[in-house]
Amino acid sequence: MTSTRRIPSMYVDQVAWLVLESIERVITEPLPEDTGVLVLSTHATRDTMEQLAGMAQNGQISPLRFAGANPGAIAGLPCLRLGLRGPSLLLTSDPERSLPVAQVVARSWLRSGAASRVVLSVHRGDEVRTEVFGASG
Numbered sequence: 001m002t003s004t005r006r007i008p009s010m011y012v013d014q015v016a017w018l019v020l021e022s023i024e025r026v027i028t029e030p031l032p033e034d035t036g037v038l039v040l041s042t043h044a045t046r047d048t049m050e051q052l053a054g055m056a057q058n059g060q061i062s063p064l065r066f067a068g069a070n071p072g073a074i075a076g077l078p079c080l081r082l083g084l085r086g087p088s089l090l091l092t093s094d095p096e097r098s099l100p101v102a103q104v105v106a107r108s109w110l111r112s113g114a115a116s117r118v119v120l121s122v123h124r125g126d127e128v129r130t131e132v133f134g135a136s137g
Contacts, residue, residue, distance in 0.1 A: 015041060015128075016077040019121045022128035023078050026119075031132070036086035036115030038102050039075045040095040041123035078119065086115035095122045110134050 019039055075088040087109055091098045102120060109115040110133065117134030 012073045012077050015123055016074045018126075018128045019074055019123060019130075020078045020081055022121055022130040023082070023119055026130045026132060031082060031084060031119070032116050033083060034086045034114075034116050035082075035084045035132075035134075036106070036109045036118040037075045037078050037084060037088040037121075038106055038118055039090045039121045039123065040098050040102055041074060041090065041092060042094055074123075078121075084119075086118075095124060106133055 023037075072088070072090055075090045078084065079086075079088050089105065091102060099122070106118040106120060109118055115134065117132055119130060119132050121128050121130040
């Protein structure tokens, strides 16, 4: 699971970059600002958390990696990079089990007007699949 994307002075887990790349491959035009982002992943930021545990044993922790270990960053990075201001959520559970929950959340966001579109990304292993729901999506 690797991504070649990087931003100097910003660290987020590899899964976040994979999610962003998947979203960018799917969208054909800029998304409205009120687009919501919903991500399903059992792995989330586990790799970064394991790196932090190793650093802690050596008595030092990188502040950048500490921030990058936040599981919410997986849904947050696409919001930051694509200018999305709708709701965002990461469900850290088996995508097979959590997909019905994600669908209820997405419908709720759309019906309530919290989001005009919802990007749903499902992370499994080295793969992220993304769909966009809502108006014209």
